[in-house]
Amino acid sequence: MSEDDRFVIIGAGPAGIAAAITAIREGIAGDRITVIEQGRRRDPSRVRGFGGAGANSDGKLVLESEIGGELHEWIKADIEALFDEVLDLYLEFLPEDRRGRYRAMRGRFRNPEAGARIGRACIRAGLEFIPADIIPLGTATCREVVSGWFEFLEQSGVEVLLETRVTGFRAEGDRWIVTCDDGRELAGRWLLAAPGRSGHDFLVQALEANGIETVNGPIDIGVRVETDARLTEPLTEATWEFKLRGLIEGERVRTFCVCPQGSVIVERYNEELLAVNGQTRPEQPTGRTNFAVLHTVTLDEPCHSPNQFAGLYIRTTIILGALNPIVQVWPNFERRRRSRMSDLRKCFIEPTLQRALPGDIRLALNARSCRVIEEFMHALDSDGLLEGLCSNRTLMYAPEAKLYTVRPARLSAELESERENLFFAGDGAGITRGLVQASASGIVAGREVARRARA
Numbered sequence: 001m002s003e004d005d006r007f008v009i010i011g012a013g014p015a016g017i018a019a020a021i022t023a024i025r026e027g028i029a030g031d032r033i034t035v036i037e038q039g040r041r042r043d044p045s046r047v048r049g050f051g052g053a054g055a056n057s058d059g060k061l062v063l064e065s066e067i068g069g070e071l072h073e074w075i076k077a078d079i080e081a082l083f084d085e086v087l088d089l090y091l092e093f094l095p096e097d098r099r100g101r102y103r104a105m106r107g108r109f110r111n112p113e114a115g116a117r118i119g120r121a122c123i124r125a126g127l128e129f130i131p132a133d134i135i136p137l138g139t140a141t142c143r144e145v146v147s148g149w150f151e152f153l154e155q156s157g158v159e160v161l162l163e164t165r166v167t168g169f170r171a172e173g174d175r176w177i178v179t180c181d182d183g184r185e186l187a188g189r190w191l192l193a194a195p196g197r198s199g200h201d202f203l204v205q206a207l208e209a210n211g212i213e214t215v216n217g218p219i220d221i222g223v224r225v226e227t228d229a230r231l232t233e234p235l236t237e238a239t240w241e242f243k244l245r246g247l248i249e250g251e252r253v254r255t256f257c258v259c260p261q262g263s264v265i266v267e268r269y270n271e272e273l274l275a276v277n278g279q280t281r282p283e284q285p286t287g288r289t290n291f292a293v294l295h296t297v298t299l300d301e302p303c304h305s306p307n308q309f310a311g312l313y314i315r316t317t318i319i320l321g322a323l324n325p326i327v328q329v330w331p332n333f334e335r336r337r338r339s340r341m342s343d344l345r346k347c348f349i350e351p352t353l354q355r356a357l358p359g360d361i362r363l364a365l366n367a368r369s370c371r372v373i374e375e376f377m378h379a380l381d382s383d384g385l386l387e388g389l390c391s392n393r394t395l396m397y398a399p400e401a402k403l404y405t406v407r408p409a410r411l412s413a414e415l416e417s418e419r420e421n422l423f424f425a426g427d428g429a430g431i432t433r434g435l436v437q438a439s440a441s442g443i444v445a446g447r448e449v450a451r452r453a454r455a
């Protein structure tokens with residue numbers, strides 16, 4: 001590795017950080033690595049800053065290749081072994097006693113007996129159950145891990161440029177030149193773009209500017225459901241995160257990101273773009289469980305802007321809520337009536353997200369998604385699943401959307417693009433959708449860069 005060979009990483013989310021830590025452990029000196037992050041060390045946006053969306057996430061480590069991304073489409077390595085590495089990357093930054101406690105949870109929520117019982121209830125309801133091995137760290141513990149990562153990078157001499165937004169990159173000879181919003185230009189022999197969902201627009205522009213072919217991925221739009229935690233207990237006790245899927249009118253719909261005893265929160269992409277999400281703080285149980293119900297929409301020719309389609313839903317919703325998310329009690333959603341404060345007062349549970357204003361989700365969300373979600377909710381309200389869900393004990397929040405649309409059309413098993421030494425990882429490039437797979441993708445790219453640096 002020559003004196004001026006650097007590894008430049010765009011985005012300090014779990015993908016970018018895992019790449020940096022892996023590269024150091026596999027032989028690249030820390031002072032040869034630069035990580036560029038547009039947010040602050042601790043950022044109020046919940047989707048930017050050191051740790052990325054991961055720093056404020058619910059900290060559920062989902063150790064399944066079928067969940068949280070499509071890494072298995074590219075990676076030839078043993079995915080299970082990779083997930084073990086990811087688990088180590090999180091747990092080793094916690095005190096020894098807690099490490100052991102979390103390790104002992106391996107398999108706890110993938111109990112075959114409970115799985116068989118839930119699976120049978122799903123057959124009766126016309127749904128599918130996906131068992132998953134989950135380790136729920138919770139938000140506070142996840143933040144501790146992220147702090148450990150920061151200290152590790154700092155002590156290893158990594159240059160972490162915070163509050164610096166990358167505006168583009170280009171190839172010059174055997175170097176990648178990265179331009180930043182403060183006018184700075186940085187040169188790297190290897191470049192990893194890991195900008196997460198909040199960096200999606202930047203990535204689309206950068207891919208286009210570099211002539212890299214892309215393909216549309218699906219988008220997920222829907223609502224966040226909040227209900228009485230006692231109602232969800234039979235499922236959350238057994239699985240923590242119940243992953244249920246339906247096929248309604250040929251459309252895919254599913255539960256996602258279950259937060260037992262959690263609260264509904266806001267994630268902010270910019271001044272105009274916000275969405276709801278969920279969080280569990282085990283130390284502060286709320287008596288409510290929330291989860292997303294998402295309708296997967298794939299838009300192909302002639303549409304090249306699936307994100308704009310989802311953006312329209314987000315914008316319309318927050319217009320209705322005067323720049324706030326909206327909340328509707330289930331009976332109003334079902335009867336096609338907007339909710340008002342008086343309906344919220346009559347509801348058996350209080351919303352955990354106080355700033356959400358009562359409104360009418362159907363005015364913003366397309367008719368097909370509403371129909372699919374309504375039918376799916378009725379299927380969930382079945383014997384052995386979430387009986388009692390479709391009642392005055394349930395609230396629906398909007399907008400809830402997951403945008404992972406444009407991805408590079410060609411990536412190698414090491415996540416290198418069609419351009420030499422340009423790698424992609426994480427959610428922004430449409431490769432992953434969760435902490436474990438995002439981190440795993442960073443490990444893969446970081447390892448390959450270290451191998452090339454040693455060669």
Ligand SMILES: Cc1cc2nc3c(=O)[nH]c(=O)nc-3n(C[C@H](O)[C@H](O)[C@H](O)COP(=O)(O)OP(=O)(O)OC[C@H]3O[C@@H](n4cnc5c(N)ncnc54)[C@H](O)[C@@H]3O)c2cc1C
Pocket residue numbers: 010011012013014015016036037038039046047048049050051052053054055056057058059060061062068164165166167194195196197198199200202257267277278279425426427428432433434435436438439
């Ligand atoms: C509230 C919430 C809860 C979640 N809970 C869970 C959970 O429990 N379990 C789970 O598996 N997943 C969860 N997720 C998803 C998880 O956080 C993401 O899948 C994961 O963080 C993706 O990692 P990433 O590194 O690809 O991207 P990110 O974490 O989004 O990080 C990317 C970073 O790149 C930076 N960036 C973007 N563009 C630029 C640019 N142009 N210049 C410089 N920097 C840039 C961003 O500021 C960001 O910090 C949650 C997400 C949210 C928002």
